[in-house]
Amino acid sequence: MAEADWQGEEELLFDPEKIKRIAVFRPGTLGDMILTTPLFSALKEVFPEAELTVIANPWNSIIPENHPVVKDVFVIPSGAGGVPTWLLLFTFRRFDLYIDPKDHRSTTSRFAAELVRSKRKLVVPKNLPIFSGFDIIPPPTSPHFVDSALAPMLAIAPEREFLRRPSFQIPGEIRQRVEKIVEGSSDPLLLVNISTGSPTRRWPEEKWSQFVGKVEWSGTIVVISSPSDRESAERVASSRENAFYQPTENLMEAAALVQMSDRLVTSDTSIVHVAGAFNKPLLALYFNAPKMMAKFSPLSDNQHVIVAPEELPVAVIEVDEVLEKFARF
Numbered sequence: 001m002a003e004a005d006w007q008g009e010e011e012l013l014f015d016p017e018k019i020k021r022i023a024v025f026r027p028g029t030l031g032d033m034i035l036t037t038p039l040f041s042a043l044k045e046v047f048p049e050a051e052l053t054v055i056a057n058p059w060n061s062i063i064p065e066n067h068p069v070v071k072d073v074f075v076i077p078s079g080a081g082g083v084p085t086w087l088l089l090f091t092f093r094r095f096d097l098y099i100d101p102k103d104h105r106s107t108t109s110r111f112a113a114e115l116v117r118s119k120r121k122l123v124v125p126k127n128l129p130i131f132s133g134f135d136i137i138p139p140p141t142s143p144h145f146v147d148s149a150l151a152p153m154l155a156i157a158p159e160r161e162f163l164r165r166p167s168f169q170i171p172g173e174i175r176q177r178v179e180k181i182v183e184g185s186s187d188p189l190l191l192v193n194i195s196t197g198s199p200t201r202r203w204p205e206e207k208w209s210q211f212v213g214k215v216e217w218s219g220t221i222v223v224i225s226s227p228s229d230r231e232s233a234e235r236v237a238s239s240r241e242n243a244f245y246q247p248t249e250n251l252m253e254a255a256a257l258v259q260m261s262d263r264l265v266t267s268d269t270s271i272v273h274v275a276g277a278f279n280k281p282l283l284a285l286y287f288n289a290p291k292m293m294a295k296f297s298p299l300s301d302n303q304h305v306i307v308a309p310e311e312l313p314v315a316v317i318e319v320d321e322v323l324e325k326f327a328r329f
Contacts, residue, residue, distance in 0.1 A: 014156045016047050018096060019120075023053045025100040025112055026060070027076065029197075030251055030270040031296065033060040034166045034277065036149040037067060039101060042162035044069040046153070050096075055089070055112075062251055066169050090115045100127060101137065103148040122152045143294045165299060166277040170256050178256035181222075181246060188219035191261035192243075193254070194233050195226040196269040200287045200313040203267050205232045210319045211265070213239040215326055219262070222246050224254055263329060265322070267314055272298050283326050285314045304328060 022043055026036050033056065043052060051071040054064035058077060064070040074089060076082045098118035102109050109127040113134065121134045128134055138154040140147040146164050153162055182189060194208045212221060221243035225233035230247065237245040248254040255274045258264060264275050264282040275282045276299030283304045286293055288311040298305065304325050308316050 014046070014097070014120075016049065019047050020050050021053070021095045022047060022050050022097045023055060023074075023093070023095045023099070023116065023118065025055045025098070025102070025109065025116075026064075027055070027057040027108065028060060028102075030060050030063065031273050032145070033063040034168070034270060034273040035145045035296075036101065037063065037166045037168055037277070038146055038162060038164055039099075039149045039152065040064070040067055040069050041167055042150060042153045043099075043156075045162065046157050046160075047097075053093070053095070063168055066171060066252065067167070068169050090117065093117065096120065097122065099137075099152050100124070101149050101152055102127065103140070103151075122155060124151075143291070144297065145295050146299065148295075165279065166273055168255070168277060170252055170259065174252050175256050175259075178253060178260065181257075182220065182260065185220060188217075188262040189260060190215070190217045190219060190221045191257055191264045192221060192223045192236070193225065193264070193266035193269070193271045194223065194236055195229045196267040196314075201267045201269065201285075203285055203314050203317065205236060207315075207317075207319050207322075208236045209239040211322055212236055212243055214319070214323055216323075217242075217263075220244075222257060222261070224248050224257060263326075265326065268296065272296070276300050281329060283322070283329070285317055285322070287311075287313045302329075 026033055052069055053072040053074055054070050055074045056064055058075055061073050061075045064073045076085045095118040097120045098116050099122045100109050100113055103124055105126040113121055113123050113127060114129040114132055121132060122137050123134055124137045135155060137151050140151040150162060192212060196202050223233045223237040223243060223245045234245045237243045258274045258280055259278045261280060264280050266272060267285045272284050279300055281302035282298060282300050284298055286305060286307045288308045306317055306321060306325055308314050
């Protein structure tokens with residue numbers, strides 16, 4: 001059944017009385033999933049009685065697993081090991097509305113849109129199924145990723161506006177464990193994240209050490225990193241007496257520290273979007289890629305961004321420039 005076969009049924013397409021099971025397909029990075037959480041909240045607003053399932057991969061499933069409006073998370077392993085899970089999804093799961101907000105051409109998205117069992121399917125024109133019925137996701141209102149993730153709501157409830165701020169819930173045991181780190185201290189907390197997933201976005205260890213050693217901050221400085229950067233982060237923290245390194249085993253532990261912080265300094269990574277979820281003041285370092293900057297710019301109200309010049313990596317940014325920009329907080 002093609003798109004034209006739905007004509008004349010528009011008033012029933014997204015009837016809350018008929019849509020009780022919704023699936024959102026969002027494999028990808030942690031940052032992609034964080035910036036998709038406004039869609040979860042928007043769907044819950046329009047379909048308050050519906051159960052929301054998020055189809056994720058192992059490395060980004062931690063976000064929907066801890067989101068208050070997500071009922072179920074279907075985790076699909078990568079590679080050949082994921083085939084049985086795909087078959088389980090296509091055979092036994094049925095939905096009233098399936099949404100894939102991915103805004104670029106994807107073989108995986110087209111494959112899933114074709115075979116998933118759902119009464120309605122919302123996809124972008126680049127990933128239309130060939131044999132299944134579908135509805136088209138309109139163009140987003142801006143190039144930012146969060147607006148691309150919210151674009152399905154332009155088809156579902158075009159007359160309404162929805163919050164763009166990401167959201168997720170930190171498990172109570174993690175929050176309590178992290179709160180003990182600064183228990184009893186009233187000093188302001190500066191959080192410094194030195195890790196990022198791409199060499200073009202990585203600021204060198206020696207520059208982080210200089211920044212931590214020189215920055216004007218009367219409170220406590222906490223340095224965090226991915227587990228693989230632990231030794232480097234420990235050396236950065238040792239450059240100042242009132243700084244220390246805090247291990248974080250997963251994004252939720254890092255997010256709890258972000259929520260507790262008064263300021264955040266980081267390279268462009270998923271921590272930027274965590275800061276946006278909690279609307280934390282931050283200073284972020286970006287390599288020079290205008291399209292990517294427009295798509296993944298910070299969402300915090302109080303933000304300062306330093307972009308490397310002439311399409312160069314973050315490593316060329318000078319320490320004095322970061323110190324000067326930080327002082328403007």
